[in-house]
Amino acid sequence: xxxxxxxxxxxxxxxxxxxxxxxxxxxxxVLSMVIGILLAILLTLFRRSGSRILSGIATTWVEIARxxxxxxQIYMAHFGLAGLGLHLSPYQSxxxxxxxxxxxxxxENFRGAxxxxxxxxxxxxxxxxxxxxxxxxxxxLPQMIRISxxxxxxxxxxxxxxxxxGVTVGMNMDxxxxxxxxxxxxxxxxxxxxxxxxxFYVIVKIIxxxxxxxxxxxxxx
Amino acid sequence: MFxxxxxxxxxxxxxxxxxxxIFVTVIAVFxxxxxxxxxxxxxxxxxxxxxxxxxxxxxxxRSIPLLIQLVLAYAFLGTVxxxxxxxxxxxxxVLTLYTSAYCAEIVRGxxxxxxxTLRRASRSLGMTWGQDMRNIVMPLATRVALPSWIGLAxxxxxxxxxxxxxxxxxxxxxxxxxxxxxxxxxxxxxxCGAFYFLISFPxxxxxxxxxxxxxxx
Amino acid sequence: xxxxxxxxxxFGALEVLKGIDLTVSKGEVLTVIGGSGSGKSTLxxxxxxxxxxQAGKITVDGIEVHAKSTDLNKLRQKIGIVxxxxxxxxxxxxxxxxxxxPRKVLKQSKxxxxxxxxxxxxxxxxxxKVDVYPGRLSGGQQQRMAIARxxxxxxxxxxxDEVTSALDPQLVGEVLDTLRLLASEGxxxxxxxxxxxxxxxxxxxxxxxHQGVMAEIAPPAELFGDPKDPNLQQFLAATx
Numbered sequence: 001x002x003x004x005x006x007x008x009x010x011x012x013x014x015x016x017x018x019x020x021x022x023x024x025x026x027x028x029x030v031l032s033m034v035i036g037i038l039l040a041i042l043l044t045l046f047r048r049s050g051s052r053i054l055s056g057i058a059t060t061w062v063e064i065a066r067x068x069x070x071x072x073q074i075y076m077a078h079f080g081l082a083g084l085g086l087h088l089s090p091y092q093s094x095x096x097x098x099x100x101x102x103x104x105x106x107x108e109n110f111r112g113a114x115x116x117x118x119x120x121x122x123x124x125x126x127x128x129x130x131x132x133x134x135x136x137x138x139x140x141l142p143q144m145i146r147i148s149x150x151x152x153x154x155x156x157x158x159x160x161x162x163x164x165x166g167v168t169v170g171m172n173m174d175x176x177x178x179x180x181x182x183x184x185x186x187x188x189x190x191x192x193x194x195x196x197x198x199x200f201y202v203i204v205k206i207i208x209x210x211x212x213x214x215x216x217x218x219x220x221x
Numbered sequence: 222m223f224x225x226x227x228x229x230x231x232x233x234x235x236x237x238x239x240x241x242x243i244f245v246t247v248i249a250v251f252x253x254x255x256x257x258x259x260x261x262x263x264x265x266x267x268x269x270x271x272x273x274x275x276x277x278x279x280x281x282x283r284s285i286p287l288l289i290q291l292v293l294a295y296a297f298l299g300t301v302x303x304x305x306x307x308x309x310x311x312x313x314x315v316l317t318l319y320t321s322a323y324c325a326e327i328v329r330g331x332x333x334x335x336x337x338t339l340r341r342a343s344r345s346l347g348m349t350w351g352q353d354m355r356n357i358v359m360p361l362a363t364r365v366a367l368p369s370w371i372g373l374a375x376x377x378x379x380x381x382x383x384x385x386x387x388x389x390x391x392x393x394x395x396x397x398x399x400x401x402x403x404x405x406x407x408x409x410x411x412x413c414g415a416f417y418f419l420i421s422f423p424x425x426x427x428x429x430x431x432x433x434x435x436x437x438x
Numbered sequence: 439x440x441x442x443x444x445x446x447x448x449f450g451a452l453e454v455l456k457g458i459d460l461t462v463s464k465g466e467v468l469t470v471i472g473g474s475g476s477g478k479s480t481l482x483x484x485x486x487x488x489x490x491x492q493a494g495k496i497t498v499d500g501i502e503v504h505a506k507s508t509d510l511n512k513l514r515q516k517i518g519i520v521x522x523x524x525x526x527x528x529x530x531x532x533x534x535x536x537x538x539x540p541r542k543v544l545k546q547s548k549x550x551x552x553x554x555x556x557x558x559x560x561x562x563x564x565x566x567k568v569d570v571y572p573g574r575l576s577g578g579q580q581q582r583m584a585i586a587r588x589x590x591x592x593x594x595x596x597x598x599d600e601v602t603s604a605l606d607p608q609l610v611g612e613v614l615d616t617l618r619l620l621a622s623e624g625x626x627x628x629x630x631x632x633x634x635x636x637x638x639x640x641x642x643x644x645x646x647x648h649q650g651v652m653a654e655i656a657p658p659a660e661l662f663g664d665p666k667d668p669n670l671q672q673f674l675a676a677t678x
Contacts (some may be wrong), residue, residue, distance in 0.1 A: 004301040004302075004303075008326050010431075018498060020457060025524065034454075053673055063416070063418075063422060064418065066421075067417065067418045067421035067422045067425060068379065068414050068417045068418055068421070069379035069380070069382040069393060069417060071380065071382045071383065071393060072379075072393060072410070072413065072414055073419065075396075075397070075406075075410055075616050076410055076414070077392070079406035079410060080406055080407050080410045082406060083406040083407035083408075083410075085403070086406065099499070106523060114262050118525075120525045121525055121527065123488065124521070124525035124527075124584075125523070125527075125538075125539070126488065126511075126514070127488060127514060127519045127521075127588075128514065128538075128543065128587065128591060129511045129512070129513075129514040129515040129541035129543040129544075130511065130539060130542060130543055131511050132507065134543070134648075138538055138542060139527055139538075143528065143529050144530045155285070161285070161286045161287070161433055162286075162340075163286075164286035164288045164289060165288065165383075167288075172419065176288065176289070177287065181291060187301065189296040190290065190293065190297055190300060190301060192297040193289050193292045193296065194293060197285040197288055197293060199279065200284065200285045200286060200289065201284045201285055203249070203286070204284040209273075212425075219529075220530055220571070221528055221571040221572075221573055
C-alpha cells in the first residue's frame with residue numbers, strides 16, 4: 001500500500017531521553033498547577049473583597065486568560081516581557097504562561113463554585129467567633145475545592161498538554177522539546193512523535209486515574 | 222509611544238493572518254460540529270459498551286497535545302502516505318477531528334439531559350424515532366449544549382494558533398514573523414491579543430448570558 | 439448581662455426594630471414570641487454583631503457590641519447562636535464540626551477540643567454519631583449538633599433563633615428537650631420561638647414583639663394568663 005518503512009527501533013532507542021523530557025513536562029505542569037491554584041484562590045478573594053481595584057485586577061486577569069490563546073500568553077511572557085526589559089528563560093516563560101492560564105480558568109470556575117455554597121455557611125462560622133478569613137479557609141475553601149475538583153483535574157490535563165507549546169519560545173527540555181530535537185537529528189518524525197503521543201496519553205490517563213482515587217478518598221461526605 | 226516602524230503593509234500582513242485564523246476556525250467548527258453530532262448521537266444510541274471504540278478514539282484527541290496531532294497527521298499523510306496535501310488541508314482535517322471529539326461529548330451531555338420520561342411520552346404519542354429526535358430531543362438538548370458549544374468554538378479559534386506547525390501562517394504566526402523583523406514585540410502582541418480578545422470576549426459573554434437565562438427556567 | 443437600649447435597625451427603608459429596650463440578666467431564660475416580621479429574629483443577629491444597628495446601644499457584660507473598638511470575633515465567643523437552618527459544615531464529621539471553632543479560634547489542642555466535642559455531643563444525645571458526616575443525620579440531629587457546636591465555645595449566653603421552625607413536627611421534641619436541659623443547667627438564653635408550650639414552661643420572662651416594638655414583657659403565667667396588649671391577645675387567640 002505504501003513504501004514508507006517504519007523504523008520504530010530508532011524511536012525506541014530514544015525512549016530514555018524522552019522519558020527524561022516527560023519528567024520535566026510533569027514538573028512544569030505540577031508547578032504551574034500548584035501556583036495556579038493558589039493564585040486562583042487569591043483572585044477569588046480579590047473578587048470578593050469589594051475593592052474596585054482588586055476585583056478589577058482579578059477580572060482583567062481572568063478575562064485575558066480565557067479569551068486569548070495559551071500560546072499568546074506564553075509569547076507575552078517571553079517576547080512581551082522582554083520588550084519591557086525582563087528577559088525570562090524558556091522554562092520560566094513557559095511556566096509563567098501556563099500558570100497565568102491555569103489561574104484565570106480556575107478562578108472563574110471557583111467563582112461559580114462559590115455560588116453553590118450558601119452564605120449561611122460562612123455566617124455560621126463567623127457566629128462561632130471565626131474571622132472572615134478563617135471562615136473562608138476552613139468552611140468555604142474545602143467545599144469549593146470539592147465542587148471544582150473535576151475542573152481542577154481537567155486543568156491539570158490541559159497544563160500537561162500546554163507544556164508542548166514551550167518549544168515556540170525555545171524550550172527543549174520537556175517531552176515535546178526533546179522529541180523535536182531528536183527529530184532534527186534523525187528525521188524519524190512520525191515514529192518519534194507517535195511515541196511522544198503515547199507518553200502524553202499515558203501521563204493524562206495516570207492523572208485522571210489519580211484524580212479519581214483522590215476524590216474517592218477525600219470526598220466521602 | 223506610538224513611534225513605530227509598523228507600516229500599512231504590515232497591517233495587511235496581520236489582517237491576512239487574522240483571515241486565515243478565522244477561515245481555519247470556521248471550517249473546523251462547521252465540519253467538526255457535523256461530525257460531533259453524528260458521533261454523539263451514535264454513541265448515545267448504541268450505548269456505552271458498543272460505543273467504546275468510538276469513545277476511545279475520540280478521547281485520544283483530547284489526551285495528546287494538538288501540536289503533536291498536527292505534526293503526526295502531517296508526517297503520516299505526507300511522508301508515509303505521500304498524498305501531497307497542503308499544510309492548510311492537514312490543519313483543517315486535524316482541527317475538524319479535534320473539534321468533533323469535544324463536540325461529541327457536548328452533544329451526548331445534551332441528549333442525556335433530556336428526561337427519559339419525556340421521550341417515552343413522545344414515543345407513546347406515536348412519534349417515530351426521527352420525529353422524537355427532531356421535535357423533542359433536539360430543541361431541549363440544544364438549550365443545554367449551546368453554551369458549551371460556544372465555548373468550544375472559541376476554544377478552537379484560540380487553539381488554531383497552533384497550525385503554524387504545519388506551515389499555515391495564521392494571526393499569531395504573522396505576529397511572530399513581524400516581531401522578528403521589527404523588534405517591537407509588545408506593540409505587535411498587543412494588537413494580536415486584542416484581535417482574539419475582541420472576538421472571544423463578547424461571544425463568551427453572550428454564551429454566559431444564554432446559560433444563565435436558560436438555567437433559570 | 440445583656441443590655442439593650444433604644445435599639446433601632448433598618449434594612450434600607452424598612453425599619454424592623456423601632457427602639458427596643460431590654461435587659462437580660464445572668465441565668466435568665468427569656469423567650470421572644472411574635473408574628474413574622476415582628477423583628478424578633480433580627481434582634482438576635484444584632485446582639486452578636488452579625489448585623490449593624492442604626493441607633494441605640496447593645497452591651498454584653500459591659501462591652502458595647504457595635505463600638506468600632508470591639509473585637510467582634512472575641513465577643514462572639516461569649517455568645518453562642520443557633521439558627522433556624524442548622525448550617526452543618528458538610529465536609530466535616532459531626533465531631534470535626536464541633537471541634538473546628540475551638541481549635542481555630544480558641545487555639546485549643548486537638549485532644550482538648552476533641553474531649554470537649556465528645557462531651558458536648560454526648561450532652562445533646564449524639565454521643566454515638568461523632569464520626570458520622572452531617573449529611574447522614576436527621577434535621578433534629580443536625581440541629582442538636584449545631585447546639586453542641588455553639589456550646590463547645592463555652593459561651594456565657596446562648597441565642598436560639600426559631601431553632602425548631604425548619605424541622606419536621608416529629609423532630610421538634612428532641613431539640614426542645616435539649617433546650618430544656620440547658621435551661622435547667624442555668625444557661626442564660628434568649629429563645630425566639632413559635633412553641634408556646636415551651637415558652638410557658640421554661641421561660642423566666644416572655645417578650646411579645648409586634649411590628650418592631652416590644653409590646654409586652656412579663657413572666658409567662660402573667661403574659662399568657664392575663665395579656666394586656668390587644669395585639670398580643672389577638673396573637674394568642676390565633677395560635678391556640
